[in-house]
Amino acid sequence: MRMHNSTSNSSTITGFILLGFPCSREGQILLFVLFFIVYLLILMGNASIICAVYCDQKLHTPMYFLLANFSFLEIWYVTSTVPNMLANFLSDTKVISLSGCFLQFYFFFSLGSTECLFLAVMAFDRYLAICRPLHYPALMTGHLCNILVVSCWVLGFLWFPVPITIISQMSFCGSRIIDHFLCDPGPLLALTCSRSPLMEVFWTIITSLILFVPFLFIMGSYTLVLRAVFRVPSRDGQKKAFSTCGSHLTVVSLFYGSVMIMYLSPTSEHEAGMQKVVTLFYSLVTPLINPVIYSLRNKDMKHALQKVLRT
Numbered sequence: 001m002r003m004h005n006s007t008s009n010s011s012t013i014t015g016f017i018l019l020g021f022p023c024s025r026e027g028q029i030l031l032f033v034l035f036f037i038v039y040l041l042i043l044m045g046n047a048s049i050i051c052a053v054y055c056d057q058k059l060h061t062p063m064y065f066l067l068a069n070f071s072f073l074e075i076w077y078v079t080s081t082v083p084n085m086l087a088n089f090l091s092d093t094k095v096i097s098l099s100g101c102f103l104q105f106y107f108f109f110s111l112g113s114t115e116c117l118f119l120a121v122m123a124f125d126r127y128l129a130i131c132r133p134l135h136y137p138a139l140m141t142g143h144l145c146n147i148l149v150v151s152c153w154v155l156g157f158l159w160f161p162v163p164i165t166i167i168s169q170m171s172f173c174g175s176r177i178i179d180h181f182l183c184d185p186g187p188l189l190a191l192t193c194s195r196s197p198l199m200e201v202f203w204t205i206i207t208s209l210i211l212f213v214p215f216l217f218i219m220g221s222y223t224l225v226l227r228a229v230f231r232v233p234s235r236d237g238q239k240k241a242f243s244t245c246g247s248h249l250t251v252v253s254l255f256y257g258s259v260m261i262m263y264l265s266p267t268s269e270h271e272a273g274m275q276k277v278v279t280l281f282y283s284l285v286t287p288l289i290n291p292v293i294y295s296l297r298n299k300d301m302k303h304a305l306q307k308v309l310r311t
Contacts, residue, residue, distance in 0.1 A: 015097045020088050020181040032089035039082045045291030046071035052304035059304055062140045069149050070118050074287040080107040081182045101183040102168045113210045114156025119252050120214035121148045123221040126245050131228045159210055247294050258282035
């Protein structure tokens with residue numbers, strides 16, 4: 001890798017070194033095997049949900065259509081980081097180019113933003129199904145579903161290009177080492193030649209907006225859902241209503257719980273080890289257990305998955 005000396009004896013960076021999880025060579029191979037298995041399980045779990053929804057006519061409803069799209073999103077979300085992480089486990093240099101780093105940065109955060117929006121749309125679907133059951137088929141049409149899905153993808157991918165482009169044009173000096181397994185804004189901004197408080201504030205604002213606006217919408221939707229559920233006279237009716245929301249609420253809690261720990265306070269306040277653990281949780285663990293949550297708590301999905309596995 002080429003390094004250019006500046007007058008201040010610092011180095012202008014032409015690439016980065018992603019430290020990942022420093023350990024012995026044997027440990028790196030063990031981690032490679034572990035994360036490779038997890039990656040395969042994520043791909044298989046989410047692909048199974050997509051196949052089940054596609055193959056079973058009973059699942060051709062807005063709720064499962066959104067779930068299939070969410071599973072498709074999860075596949076690409078983990079793919080934006082895990083293959084590079086696996087390659088780094090077997091690499092001696094662990095180098096990632098500037099362009100590769102910022103492409104990963106863009107896709108990881110764009111897909112994460114799209115996930116926030118999808119969770120909000122899925123909450124809206126549950127609100128209509130429970131609070132407006134008689135009007136639900138007329139309101140949540142296939143056309144509206146398509147519009148909502150496309151809107152999530154488009155808005156998610158249009159949210160971060162400007163700030164990421166600005167950060168990519170900044171000068172990076174000194175150490176080229178990022179003590180993380182992916183290109184994260186905190187470590188990247190720490191490597192700039194001069195601090196940019198305005199950029200840090202701007203990044204915090206746009207990140208907070210894409211986190212908080214969907215989250216507040218989800219909380220508002222489920223507040224109305226809970227109010228409607230408690231008005232249901234029969235206990236069986238309440239139990240059925242809760243079962244349709246339980247999976248989604250669990251997924252929202254896992255994803256937002258870990259993401260907010262990471263991004264609600266300045267990244268510099270977190271130790272590098274804690275950053276990695278929390279990022280691993282919302283970028284790898286939640287996509288792994290989401291298919292389990294949705295399948296175990298849903299009889300129709302269980303039956304559809306059994307049919308897929310038999311074929």
